[in-house]
Structures are given as structure tokens and as C-alpha cells.
Amino acid sequence: MTKFSELNLNPKVLKAVEEAGYDTPTPIQEGAIPPALEGRDVLGIAQTGTGKTASFTLPMITLLARGRARARMPRSLVLCPTRELAAQVAENFDIYAKYVKLTKALLIGGVSFKEQDLLIDKGVDVLIATPGRLLDHFERGKLLLTGVQVMVVDEADRMLDMGFIPDIERIFSLTPFTRQTLFFSATMAPEIERITNTFLSGPARIEVARQASASETIEQGVVMFKASRRDREGTEKRELLRKLIDNEGDKCSNAIVFCNRKTDVDIVAKSLKKYGYDAAPIHGDLDQSQRTKTLDGFREGSLRFLIASDVAARGLDVPAVSHVFNFDVPSHAEDYVHRIGRTGRAGRDGKALMICSPKDEKNFDAIERLLQKDIPRVDNPLGESAPAASDSAQDASSEPDKNSKPRRSRGGRGRTKPTDKAPEPKSDVVAAEAAPEAPAPAPAPAKMPDAPQEAAQDEKAPQQDTSRNNNNRNRRNDRGGRDNNVVGMGDHMPSFIAKSFDERRAG
Template sequence: ALAGKDVLGIAQTGTGKTASFTLPMIHLLARGRARARMPRSLVLCPTRELAAQVAENFDTYTKHLKLTKALLIGGVSFKEQDLLIDKGVDVLIATPGRLLDHFERGKLLLTGVQVMVVDEADRMLDMGFIPDIERIFGLTPFTRQTLFFSATMASEIERITNTFLSAPTRIEVARQATASETIEQSVVMFKGSRRDREASEKRAVLRGLIDAEGAACTNGIIFCNRKTDVDICAKSLLKYGYDAAPIHGDLDQSQRTRTLEAFREGKLRFLVASDVAARGLDVPSVSHVFNFDVPSHPEDYVHRIGRTGRAGRDGKAMMLCSPRDQKNFDAIEAL
């Protein structure tokens, strides 16, 4: 990246991608100054949480440098973001939708972008952002350097890289074999007594697992496939005296930020999350991950359990599996 070449990085979450693109950007941006409404570099992230995490890392790396940044995400007032853009920023970190909102309002020009980063492109594809990404590419100079990261290379991702990247250096980070060494994985096979009681009985099984782990379960992330189940599960845990809070895309940004901060600082024991909301969540010491639902995509299982057992620590990942989950469970085992 330091040589100014385009880079195609195929890497999972938690492999140090943020540092790999932030540090070369800082080196490049140390020369020159930003102009009003014309950012010098652009980082696109699929979710608000991931964008906020990248912004936090940028602050850490540039502590002693005079580089400016703006974070453009939903749930925050346009006025606040407009003021930052008007002053001129070296780095713009954004979700695609909010970036285009600013562009449509005539508040932003992307013709001065020297480096463009697309992070977690596979998740962008899942969330339907690919047309937005293509449009944003078209608004930036042809001469820009592009750093493009994806955990997988679906045909649509391949098409975009062939169209918008120029003879990229391809870097593939092997799946972390260490995950299985530091994470103890287990499956609890579960069958409800009746269809109408299955959900409540499943929540009782989850509470039983938490109780069985006892003091060893210092904190945990509980994953549900649907936002409605995230809310129901969190409310149920609270009702039974467990310190839990939900996080998903339908909650407003300030609420999501407060919940994440509380969990990160150890003030909240359980985070009940959707896959999208938990992407980019960086908490070094999560003791347990509970898969309340078997994920629909095997890749999501890898992302989920990767929240625990980080930096050489031991972690536990447990999954509740009913007979109707067998197909998805088999796909995870095959992975």
C-alpha cells in the first residue's frame, strides 16, 4: 500500500486490516492539506459500528499528528457533520448511504480523493450496498489508490474488483487456524415440547447454559438471526435478572453507542446482537459467545465465534441447535 498500488485483501474480521490501511494512509496524508468539502481519503464501512471503530483507531494512530477526520454515519445530525466537512478533512470515514446523502445535498466533492478504502465488501454485498459502492467509485478520480477488503470473493465482488481496481496486489490472509485452539466450541441439541412453546423453552435453555458456566462467564455476546428476536431475548434475560441489552440496526445511534460502551467498559454483562450490529465490535476479552440461533451463512458463524478467544485468550462458543437447523448446522460443519 505504501508503494501506491491498488490492493485486494482477502481477510477475515480481526486480522489487523484496519492498521494495514490506516497506517499507509497516514504516511501519504502527512504531506499536503485538506480543502473545504474535498476529503483527501475515503474509508467506506458497511455499518455504523464498524465505521465508528475505524474512526477510533484512526484517532489512536494519529494522536501526535495534525490530521483531521469526519465520521459520516446515520443517527447523527447532518449539521454536525456538515461543519466538519466545511472545514476540510484529511480522512472521511462513512457508511455508503450517509455519504451519498451528503453528496446529494451538494455538501461534498469526491474529486480530491487520493486513497479509497472499501472495508468488509462481502457484508456490503449482503446489505445491498453494491450499487452505492459502484456509484461512489464513479465519483472519485480514476487516479486514486484503492484498497479493497473482503472476507470472501463472491462473483459480484470479483466483478467490482475487475472493474474498479487497477492491477491490484492480491493479499490473502489464511483463515485463523488458532481460533479452534483458543475457542472451545460446543453444540446443544434442543427440541421444543410444542411448536408454540419452542421459543420460550429455548430461552430457558440459554439461561441454563449461562448459569452452568457460573463465574467463568464474565461477559458474553448472544447472537440472534432476527432483530425481533434480539429484542425479545434481551427483555427475557432482563426479566430473569440477567444484565443484558440489545443491539441491532433499528436502534438509534446514540443508544447503540451507549450500549457498546457499557459492554466494552465491563458495565454490561451480556450483549444480545444481530450479525450486522456486531461487525467491527472490538472488545479484547469476551469470555463467551452464545449462538441462540444457528446462523444462516457459515461465514457468519466464523465472525460470531471470533468475538471470543482473541489475542491468545481462551474463549467458549456455544450454539443452540434444533432439528430444523440441521441444514445450516451441516453447512457450518463443512466449513
């Protein structure tokens, strides 16, 4: 078995590696470090959690141990898709370069430009950056890439998913043609092949595992979930997640819960906290300081549940994650491999459980095709959430139309039950209301002994309103003085409401 001491690394680098507790390289490290030390381009493909970061940091430190950086001209460049992964790579450099006098700078969003400019002005040997922030510094005239000797693209396929490929191509054009290029990724999509064919020269291809394969130390399972009602899917799904966590008991020391959308990340985190679970969200819309604080708490063990979007799925190294819960089935099959790769790292055992609803079955089938095996089904701990087909049909047929709301009387008599046939009229008055409108009656005499005030008002009213007022007066007489135009008040209408507008105006 190969040892790190046999890989021709700098003795100071070897000392740091031994102090970190490693003496045997992983397969990707054993295959990538020798050609990288020879100055060759490297294309490394390995499943997540196999130590790809050390595969390029160790040879880079050895190669850069001699020489000195100049102001604004870094000697090496590492591109990462997310802030968290870039920060993790920087931590690895700090560990392995502790006995080598190398300087580094971390260029990520959410951090002051001024602080980053000060580091660049002094000159750095290793520049670790996300593509967007790197180009921001370049366009502001604060950075030159003509001195780059070694360039690394980490998680290249994630760069593709996040739309960074145009930025990557532009950055490549800003670096010297004679640079050494190292590509590392868990999967190798056809688009990435085009990039490697364009910018890598005769690379050493190291593929230590079948593309997009999951670690054998991870126990996988899926719960096929169907909500009882569409409007209760989110609530029942969160209840199922809590039950899955409870069923794991003490074996679930900590876990990452993955959601597809940032809004769901916040909702699930709030729900878990409401029910007494120690949980916190992390996604791209949060401030960098808050994201860093949350990750540090999860690594240190003060936070038990990390609710995350796919920003946390790639490359984050938290060695002792016992469980991964996929609250949503990922839209891309490759993302499933990266998500569950957060557990079972460095030979440890891990467990990954996923909730699959009917709308996710297409994506779930794609995952099983990618893995080339079936994911074991797990019984729903809540039982069958959905009613039988006949019950569902009965509920659907008996459910009233949402757009036609039953009327409620003012007296609180309850709702009118919808029926196929019209209800029988309760009185002659109601029947008169239901009947077609009769033609307007002839005008009444100007003076009526039983309603002198109304007659006087009619004389004062404008001429064009005469027929309307007569109609109103006749309807009031038919109902004992109540105005037939007042509709929807039920059988117990207060008398003051029954007074017509004309009567109030006359008073």
C-alpha cells in the same frame, strides 16, 4: 520476526503504535502495509479479529501526513457497512494519528446533518462513512469526491450481504480514476471478485488464512435442541440459553448473544433481564445514541451480556469477550465465522456455543462444510426436551381439534368430553332436540283457556308470523312453558330467560 519499525511507517505513527502496546504486526498487517505504502491497490483477505483495520489506517496516515485538505474535498475515504464499524475505524484513527495533524469526519446515520456539514466545510483529510449517508451528503451538494487519493472498502462481503454493492459502484464512479484502492474482508464471494476486477488495478492479494476459517483459539460447541411442543419452542430455548450461561459460571465474564431477527433480540434481552441477568439489546432499529451507549457499557464492563443482531457481528473490536452464544443458527454460513470471531481475539482464548433446532439443520450443515470440520456436540443441560416418538403421537391423537371447542355449561359443570359416538340423551326433551325437525303443526284455535295472553297477542301479531308463533307456543307447552328455542343454557336455566320474546313484548 518482523517489527513495525521495519515497515517504513512515519516515525510519529510508530510512536503512537508503540504507545498503544504493539510492536509486532499481525500477518495481514505485515503483508498489506508495504504494498499500500508503495501506492499499490491491495486486496486483503483474513479471518476476523486479525487486525485488518490497522492494515489500512497505518499506511493511510503515513501517506496523508504531507499535504492539506480543501473544503468539501476529502483526501481519503473509508467505507464501512455499519455505523458501529465506522465509529470503530474513527477511534483507530484517533489512536494512531495522535502525533500527526490530520482531520477526520465521521458520516453515519442517526447524527445531525448540520454537525457533519460543518466538519466537511472546514476540509477533512480522512472521511469515514457508511454508503447511504455519504451519498445523502453528495446529493445535497455538500461534498465532492474528486480529491480522493486513497479509498478503502472495509468488510466488502458484508457490503454485498447488505445490498450496498450498487452504492459502492456509484461511489467508485465519483472518485478519480487514479485513486489507490484497498479492499479488506474476511471472505471473498464471487460477486466481490467481479467488483475487484473492475475497480482495482493489479492489486497485491494478501490472503493470510483460508477463507472463512475460525480462529484456533476458540472452543466451539453446539447443542442439538428439540422443543417438547412447537408452541413452547421459544420459552424452552431461552431456558436452555440461561442454563448454558449458568454452566459456564465465572468463566463467562461477558458474552455476546446473537439472534437472527431484531424481534428476537428484544425478546431475549427482556427475558434475561427478567431472570436477573445484566443484558441489553443492540440492533439496527434502535437510536444511534442508544446503540452507542450500550456498546460503550459493554466495552467498559458495566454491561455483561450484549444481545445483538448481525449488525454487531462484523468488525467490532471488544478485546476481552469471553463467550459468544448463537441463540439462532445464522442463515449464511460466513456469518457464523464473524459472530464467533468476537471472542478469542488477539490470541486470547474464547468459547462459542450454538443452539440448533431441527429447522436449522440445513444451515448448520452448511457451516460445517464451510469450516471443513465437525463442530463438537454438547449435551443438552436440560435433558431431552422432546417426548419419545410414541408419546408425541399419542399426544397428537388425543389432542382435540383446535377449531372445535368443547362446550361449557353456564353452571360451571365442566367440559363435555369428545367421544367417537354421540352421547345418549338425558331426557325425552333432549332427545326431541336431537331428532330431525318435525313438520310444523296445524294452527291452534284462536282462544286457548290456558294461555289467554298468548292468544290475544297472536291476534295482534302480523298475519305472516302466525305459524311461527304457533310453533313457539306448542314447543313451550311441550316443555311446561319453557321455550325450546333457547339453546346452550344447560340444565339450570333461569326462568326469566325461558320467557319468549312474544311474552315479554305482550307484557
